[in-house]
Amino acid sequence: MKICLFGSGSNEVDEKYLKLGYELGQMIADNNHCLVFGGGNDGMMGSVARGVADNDGFIQAIIPDWMTRFERLFNECDNIIYTRSMDERKKKFIKKSDAFIITAGGIGTLDEVFEVITLKKLRCHNKPIIILNAYNFYDPLLSMIDDMIKENTIPENNRDLFYVVDTVDEVFEYLDGYDFENDDVYDI
Template sequence: MNICLYGSGSRRIDEIYTDKAYELGCAIAKKGHTLVFGGGDTGMMGACAHGVHDNNGRSLGIAPQWIGDFEPLCENCSDFIYVDSMDERKKEFEKHSDAFIISPGGIGTLDEFFEIITLKKLKQHNKEIIVFNIDGFFDKMFEMIDEMDKKGFLYKQEEIFKIANSIDEIFQCLK
């Protein structure tokens, strides 16, 4: 299975997050899956990719070449696809992935998350989406989504994504 990871590329995040991302990468490789990610060598993306590579797993990085001006790109990817824009990158993520894991991140991660759940809601795909809620990182976002639902801003709320608080829960959701 090709598993896409959305997450921060920041070098400034706490180790509680990057340690879990590394463990996730180890698990992805050990279970024989391929990591699809934004190609970054730092933050959540880099930690997960290092876990994959340290366990002889496969990875596919997808990024515009110019993103290297903002963060280093991972040199250990099994394959790398260069694109011209962030929109094209998101389309390639969707094309090459069987499931999506959203890990802690910033504005770019939220953009990717909301786009992929919107596409699922609009029946453009039926792939599993799992939010990896490390240390309650996304709790406030879930409160906001619940509030939007309560106030009628969301249509019939079926399960569009699942929440996992551990790596074991992620792989239970993927079965």
């Protein structure tokens, strides 16, 4: 399975998240999955990629060619796809991935997350989206979504477009049980 990672590329990410990221990468490799990610060497991206690389997994990076001027590229990628824009990058993430895992991240991560959730809602893909809410990182975001449901700005079933877990083990339990052939219908 090709698993797309969305997460921070910041050098300032707390060590507890980096350790978790490495564990996630190790599990991706141990389960013979491929990592698809933004190519960054630092933060959650670099931590997960190191976990994959150190355990002989396959790594595919997708990065805008201009971004390498200010973001270090993880140097153990097996394949690198260069794009011209962030939009093209996100389209390739969606096309080349079978599942999405969201780890601690920033503005770019939120952009990517909401794009894949929106496209799932619009039935443009049927892929699992898993928010790894370790250390309650995404609690404020999840609370906001629940408030939006309460205020009727989004339908309640939109909460079913993604799955929230607290541990790396739960990520793979969910993926192992995911019905990739489902024909769910969502309210648009």
